[in-house]
Amino acid sequence: xxxxxxxxxxxxxxxxxxxxxxxDTAEHSGSREEKIQAVYQAIDSAFQAEFSEYRQSVAIxxxxxxxxxxxxxxxxxxxDLARKTLDQQPETTRNAxxx
Numbered sequence: 606x607x608x609x610x611x612x613x614x615x616x617x618x619x620x621x622x623x624x625x626x627x628x629d630t631a632e633h634s635g636s637r638e639e640k641i642q643a644v645y646q647a648i649d650s651a652f653q654a655e656f657s658e659y660r661q662s663v664a665i666x667x668x669x670x671x672x673x674x675x676x677x678x679x680x681x682x683x684x685d686l687a688r689k690t691l692d693q694q695p696e697t698t699r700n701a702x703x704x
Contacts, residue, residue, distance in 0.1 A: 615655045622651035662694055 607613065626647030630640035669690045673683045 618655055619648065619651040622647045665693075666690060 610616075623644060626644045630643045633640075635643075669686055672678065673686065678686065
C-alpha cells in the first residue's frame with residue numbers, strides 16, 4: 606500500500622490488530638476455531654473503530670440532506686446549512702477515498 610494512500614493509516618491499524626490477535630491466540634490454549642474467532646473479532650473491532658468517524662459524518666449529512674430536501678429552507682439557508690455541515694466534517698473524511 607502506498608504511503609500517500611488516504612487509507613494507509615487505517616489499513617496499518619487494522620493489520621496491527623490482526624497480527625496482535627494472531628500472536629495472542631498462539632500463546633493461549635484453546636481450539637483452532639476459538640483462535641480463528643478471536644482473530645475475526647479483532648478484525649471486526651479494528652474495522653469498526655476505524656470507520657466510526659465516517660459513519661457519524663454520514664449520519665449527520667443524511668440528516669442535513671433530509672432537512673434541505675424537505676423544502677422548508679430557502680436556497681440561501683439550504684446552502685448555508687450545507688456549508689456549515691461540511692465545515693464541521695472531520696479532516697479524515699474530507700477528500701479521502703474509501704475502499
